[in-house]
Amino acid sequence: MVRKHIRPKGPQRGNATLRTILLLFTGSLLVLVLLAGFFTSYSFFRNYVSDQLAGHARDGATAIGLSLSNAIDARDPVASSSVIDAVFDSGRYLSISYLDHHGNEVAGRSMGLQEARVPPWFLFVVDLPLQVARAEVVRGWNRLGTVEVVSHPGRAYEDLWRISLWLILSTLLIGGVGLVVLYLLLRRTLKPLNALEKQAKALGNRDFRQRVTVRSTRELNLVTEAMNQMADDLGQLFEGQAKLIQHLRKVNNEDPVTGLDSRSAFDQRLKVEVESEEKSAPGALMLLHLAGFADYNQAYGREEADRLLVRVAGMVREFAGQHSGAFAGRRTGAEFAIFVPGVMPADADVWCRELVSSVDGIYADLASPMDTAVHAGLTRTREGQGVRDLLAAADEALRVAQSSDETGCHVADGGKDGFHNLETWRVIINQAIREKSLSLWLQPMVRENQDEPVYHQVFSRIVNPEGSLKAGIFVPMAERFGLIADIDRLLIERVLRRLANAPARPLAVSLGSASVASDEFRQDVVAMLRTAGPEVKNLWVGISEQTIHHHRTAVGLLVKALGRLGVPVLVDRFGVGGVPFSYLRNLRFQALRIDNSFIHDIDTHEDNRFYLESVVSIAHSRGVKVFATGVETAAEYSVLCKLGIDGAMGYHLGRPYAADNHSIGDQ
Structure with a gap:
């Protein structure tokens, strides 16, 4: 039984990377530590400045009290006022008051906070407490009154403002440098994870050539070595399976001598x-x-x-x-x-x-x-x-x-020729290209237990006064005259037009060997597909295995160009080209289409059945679909379904019909 691989419908979204999580956690922790240090330092300096302000007020009150007590007659308001004015004019005090026994002001001075050179919002935020310092005025044993002094907080605010600015700048500088260093460290340490992610995606696409060479921590180095070893083992396993298929094909279909x-x-x-x-x-x-x-x-x-x-x-x-x-x-x-x-x-x-x-x-x-x-x-x-x-x-x-x-x-006696001569063929094909008199015929590629066909294979026919000429008749002539690229170009143009009208109905075309080998044809087709829009993803392009064998470089360029556009590519007439199966390692094909000769009487042909079973198993292990053509009987189709084929086509499943006269949904 062929094991089916379940693939996610699309890329996962909304999942944070390990580097992002570590950066956020460690960065947040660093920011919290810096903020805690900032507020701790700020609180310390605020308390320090506030204590300095209170001490200054006490010293001022004591000095004024002594001056009033000893130097002058404190009972004289004019003398007291002169002492207070002399001290107050220094600008270091917010207010100075001399009060008698009854609390009445004998002399005093005061001013506002407008002189502080700090932003107004800073005054509001800091809001230093204004502590009142008091001192007694005495003469001998007589108590004359009380001096109340409040120091001007302007310088305190200015000092605290400068300290706060330095704290903010140093916090931002340390935090910024710390985050940058943390980012670089995490980037360097986790760099192998990016390579491991690419390698995992490559393995998911059955590409075993990807290697991780970046070195990091001991644990990550062990993981990368294990992944590299697994990729090597899988590559060798696939190589062995490919050689087995090639051997089976030779045993079953090649003369041993x-x-x-x-x-x-x-x-x-x-x-x-x-x-x-x-x-x-x-x-x-x-x-x-x-x-x-x-x-x-x-x-x-x-x-x-x-x-x-x-x-x-x-x-x-x-x-x-x-x-x-x-x-x-x-x-x-x-x-x-x-x-x-x-x-x-x-x-x-x-x-x-x-x-x-x-x-x-x-x-x-x-x-x-x-x-x-x-x-x-x-x-x-x-x-x-x-x-x-x-x-x-x-x-x-x-x-x-x-x-x-x-x-x-x-x-042998040919009798009546029955076919045109070479010159007549040349005229017919050139006229068809010039007048674009190419009609499309469709045949469904069906899958068991699925109502809608996987796609419809497109056959081209030339509309001629004598009737409709099948591709099998005029294509060999077109290849001989070097006109097959023009035929294929016209075919793709017609197919893209049909896809634009019915984008949900996939179609498949097969390209001639000379077309694939032509650089001009490849550039023209890629340009046509690029301007066609998203419906090109519903166009299957078939390239014969013999073409892959004879034009490996041109096929590689075309397959890569189609892959960038999202156009699926299949290997047509698989099995008769004699090409080693290992080309699937280097070229990304989405499907194989087994040649009719392997399908004919497969219900009684044990060797072909075993060969096809091996092809299906290996192709599915690489995510490649396998289609069959030329299914003529129910017995053949039954065997193909048991082998796990992804689609089959033939007269038993549906005959070709004119695309211009029927809709795809009619079939």
Whole structure:
């Protein structure tokens, strides 16, 4: 059973970081300590100034009392007033009063607090207590009266104001420097946490390359070492799983000697190309046979015979690589099969003879002095023709070629061509691009127990007076003429327009290999998607595995650009490209779409079922979805559902329909 991963719906919000919490707590504690120190110092200085003010008043009262008692006649108001005026004019007193026995003022002076050079609010806040100092005025044994003195608090307020300013400035300075030092210390100490967070996110995205190199405290260093070790272990685990998948693919679908497709794998792919309604297209099947190979094997031994097959297979593989969409396989012994889509019979005849001549040169050199020959049978596809009839026609053509002892290629009787010639195709495709006469056909990618499709796969068709031309027919021609980028550009333009009208209905498009390899196309498409708005997140872009293999750098640039725009990307025709599965470590794909050839008769094909089960398990462990195409029967779909597939598409689940004539919701 495939384990499903539950992901959070969105990033967590409102959670404070550890650094913030420590900074707030420690900073608050520092501020509280400084404030406590400030108020303690302020209270001490306020009490000190108040005591100084009271002492000054007592000293003044005592001095005036003695002056009135001894120096002058205190009973004379004029003399008493002169003494008080002399003292008061020093400006150090707020009031001086000389009172008789009955409390009546004999002489006195007073003034307000306006002379204090401090803000008015400071006077209100500080509010120093005005203590009255008293002294007795006596003459001999006679008590003449009482002197009451209040010192002027102006200087006290000014001194306290200066002290308060210095306390505030020193508190702010110490607090500011302390907070900055605390911030820098926490930043340096907790710096590995930022790297650990990035590493954790990378692991969540199944990227095991992220490493933490920042050193800090002993505890954090132990955590970073453990995380790095875990990332290494997971990376090695994935690498091992990827190698296992690659090995399974080779065992199930590759010939163990030549590395070409095995007979069953070739026949499955050929069936998809020939019999699928969307893919059926003009093409040519070539069967190539080395005559006298059994004698060569007996004369030179099995190892030399295998070396010969490997060299011939290399030439066959090179030939297939020169033609877009072509694929090759080894059928039996020294017989090879090659299918080239979108090729005219005349061109196929020329290419076949060139390949036969090249193979014959190698075979004759290695087998000398034995007599050797290379024979080939060539036949083209026809409308309504099944894969069995196509193989039978190619076998018959090969037998005709083998009737001669000389190397040669025989082309089966084509009868009526049934397809346009090259120049006509060029005119049709150029006219379609110029007039934008491209129609969209949609096929749903469905998921079990889900009403709405995951997305709709978009197929393009050219509107022609003779009828609607399927993509499988004109795309190989467009790739041959170098026009596929214009077709894909027009397709994306039409798809974006449809997404703008129905943004909640995801669509998927597949790009041609030449389009992906073009820098100009990539820049144009990224610009189109950037200006399209948020609905581009509902557009799936498919890139074939063979394109990834041949244009790794261009694919990487395109995938990263699409990732920045939030456009999901899937690997199309997964399994037939022969690419090591490890590319998922370096490129962020959101899904794999298994090639039809692996889905055909999967209910009875144990090897393909085991292979697909392994792919689903590893892909899901990296957060990558797995889709299947070419589902033709209920039995196939039942097996796929049990394997935990994320979506499936095929005639059993829904046939393609014209987007312009139906709404997506109708399906």
